Amino acid sequence: MTETVDALAGLVAGGGVVVLSGAGLSTESGIPDYRGPSGAARRHTPMTYQAFTRDAQARRRYWARSHLGWRTIARAAPNEGHRAVARLQRGGLIEGIITQNVDGLHTAAGSSQVVELHGRLDEVVCLGCGNQTSREELDRRLREANPDFDARVAAVNPDGDVDLADDEVAGFRTVDCTFCRGGMLKPDVVFFGETVPAARVARCFALVARARLLLVLGSSLTVMSGRRFVVRAAKLGVPVVIVNQGPTRGDGYAALTVDAPLGRLLPALADRTAAAAAVPTVPTGLTGVGR
Ligand SMILES: [Zn+2]
Secondary structure, three states, X not given: OHHHHHXXXXXXXXXXXXXXXXXXXXXXXXXXXXXXXXXXXXXXXXXXXXXHHHOHHHHHHHHHHHHHHHHHHHHOOOOHHHHHHHHHXXXXXXXXXXXXXXXXXXXXXXXXXXXXXXXEEEEEEEOOOOOEEEHHXXXXXXXXXXXXXXXXXXXXXXXXXXXXXXXXXXXXXXXXXXXXXXXXXXXXXXXXXXXXXXXXXXXXXXXXXXXXXXXXXXXXXXXXXXXXXXXXXHHHOOOEEEEOOOOOOOHHHOOEEEOOOHHHHHHXXXXXXXXXXXXXXXXXXXXXXXO
């Protein structure tokens, strides 16, 4: 791994790095990666925006499962990978972070200039009036509305992707916006079939245009929502480096691809660049002068 870290450090040490991160960065925090190597066994097809907004039963099923799955997310803490990214940023090497993750772990690790492309699961928006509230508050309201739910489903809650029998879902009570009284609540994340707000995408493209290097961390780049930034970087001549476990759909654009666990590689990279920055460079030709 030393040679890999050396090669990466050589590229990152120049600064101006924009990070594009995906689910692979958060798996070591206990958040399942449904598209990565460990995610092949996903049991449920993802909720689409259309089903969520048009089908009361689909919405009830979503909230019932999400009510249980939320505990995995709420418990999750930043891992060594997130912390290493924050260290690289404090060292002045990272200009900004585009993340496809909705877990908020980059900011929890101390990073700034984070664009959360697909929103945040810990925020809730009313589709009626646009009022935003915290998931914590919604969690409290859902617990109050469903006092017996936990006891009934306690047996089926290993990883946040919860199987629920139809009768358990049928008994689940959803809640509405208290601000406009009756508006439909939705987690403030971008669902399948929904587009990312244009201003947010523009902010990401601006980051990519200013980048000296685009560093992809833990994304298989399966969906165009993230892959387009790799395509744009390549078009602008911004070198792309991809660190991911397994191949990605952006490998053809990359100057360097690294297959390694992020929780080990990134701390080593942060150590190496910090050590390099601490060594004063002696201009050639002056070596030995004054000694
Ligand atoms: Zn409302």
